Amino acid sequence: MLTTSERPQKFEEMIGQETVRRSLLNQSKKDTFFPTYVFSGKHGCGKTTSARILAKAILCRDKDHGEPCGKCAFCKAIAEGNELDVIEIDGASNNGVDKVRELIEKVQYRPVHAAKKVYIIDEVHMLSTGAFNALLKTLEEPPEWAVFILATTEPDKIPATVRSRAACYTFSAIKDSDLAARLDAIAKKCGRKITYGALKTIVKHSGGSVRDAIRDLETCFEAVYEDEEITLDHVVSTLGIDSSEQSMRLINALLNERIPDILETVNRWQEEGKQPAYVLGQAIEALTDIVLYITAQRAVYNPLALVEAYAANIRPDKAFFILKELLRIREVCRRENSYAVVAAELILSAREKQPDTSELLSRIEKIEESLKSGAGQLTLL
Ligand SMILES: Nc1ncnc2c1ncn2[C@@H]1O[C@H](COP(=O)(O)OP(=O)(O)OP(=O)(O)O)[C@@H](O)[C@H]1O
Ligand SMILES: [Mg+2]
Numbered sequence: 001m002l003t004t005s006e007r008p009q010k011f012e013e014m015i016g017q018e019t020v021r022r023s024l025l026n027q028s029k030k031d032t033f034f035p036t037y038v039f040s041g042k043h044g045c046g047k048t049t050s051a052r053i054l055a056k057a058i059l060c061r062d063k064d065h066g067e068p069c070g071k072c073a074f075c076k077a078i079a080e081g082n083e084l085d086v087i088e089i090d091g092a093s094n095n096g097v098d099k100v101r102e103l104i105e106k107v108q109y110r111p112v113h114a115a116k117k118v119y120i121i122d123e124v125h126m127l128s129t130g131a132f133n134a135l136l137k138t139l140e141e142p143p144e145w146a147v148f149i150l151a152t153t154e155p156d157k158i159p160a161t162v163r164s165r166a167a168c169y170t171f172s173a174i175k176d177s178d179l180a181a182r183l184d185a186i187a188k189k190c191g192r193k194i195t196y197g198a199l200k201t202i203v204k205h206s207g208g209s210v211r212d213a214i215r216d217l218e219t220c221f222e223a224v225y226e227d228e229e230i231t232l233d234h235v236v237s238t239l240g241i242d243s244s245e246q247s248m249r250l251i252n253a254l255l256n257e258r259i260p261d262i263l264e265t266v267n268r269w270q271e272e273g274k275q276p277a278y279v280l281g282q283a284i285e286a287l288t289d290i291v292l293y294i295t296a297q298r299a300v301y302n303p304l305a306l307v308e309a310y311a312a313n314i315r316p317d318k319a320f321f322i323l324k325e326l327l328r329i330r331e332v333c334r335r336e337n338s339y340a341v342v343a344a345e346l347i348l349s350a351r352e353k354q355p356d357t358s359e360l361l362s363r364i365e366k367i368e369e370s371l372k373s374g375a376g377q378l379t380l381l
């Protein structure tokens, strides 16, 4: 799999996350590490990758300006997942209290042959309450040789007592341009041709997750003949990307308070496994076009004819309101990736009553006209 073969082995091979990388590299140069690290943030943006590189940086004895050498026995064993002093636990699968207790008991023993023992606990928020509490106890008083790296999408679940002693880093979505450059490099390395539009669409579809972007690129590699150039059409059909028509239909449902249509749309996203933040992004583009069309007879994301057809009979004030709501809901989705929450938010936005200002506007227009025509006196309308 490309996501695995393209996993960075050094800090400098990663894209984005500059602050995290710089800070970890500095600690590595000085060889001083925190007892606990909390890595949180967006999925597929480098939490596990950084945890493994950090583990190497902690154990490697032949570092180059803080970067692990990649050649010593420690680096090699960690890369292969065979290092006895680096213990990786997936909170999503080993969440039993017993498992964690067993692990915690072993923390008390010195490392087998390294200077430190590194525990990487992925998806720590998925641990059962009992297991999590047992872990927290250890984190409050860890033995000097232990380093814990906790990766989670819910850092708030880690109590302040632990966080205050830990180094906490947030991993953010990768910039489109950085992601596009990385995909382009991978495509070249694999000897594949892909158009700029196709590449850009994969990047947008990923919502800034490197894993998703690389996985989608690979899916397209598999779906298209090796000597053929991958085009936007290939990407759209291979990844099942929503057509602009579908986004327009959702917007219509929102503007006209058609709750069953909204629910049906969200159900379809779920069935097709579409990321809410991504499809909402498309709806935002479609609505931006509608607003642009209303105000300037232009469209930037969709064919003008399509926008024109949907822009008819739309109340501008409601369109602006829904656009603001969609932007807000997309942020909610980034924190809470739940279809039920998206559906509820969309329905509430659709139902929100907006004062009808069109009547007021027509009154103001009449006043302006009568002023312009020089009518000496204003009759109250
Ligand atoms: N910042 C990055 N630079 C380069 N490649 C990356 C980066 N982040 C992720 N990747 C790629 O995506 C894959 C998955 O990344 P990783 O496992 O580090 O994500 P994660 O943040 O731990 O995600 P999750 O929250 O789903 O566990 C890596 O193997 C690598 O190919
Ligand atoms: Mg991970």
Ligand SMILES: [Zn+2]
Residues within 6 Å of the ligand: 060, 061, 062, 063, 068, 069, 070, 071, 072, 073, 074, 075, 076
């Ligand atoms: Zn090394």
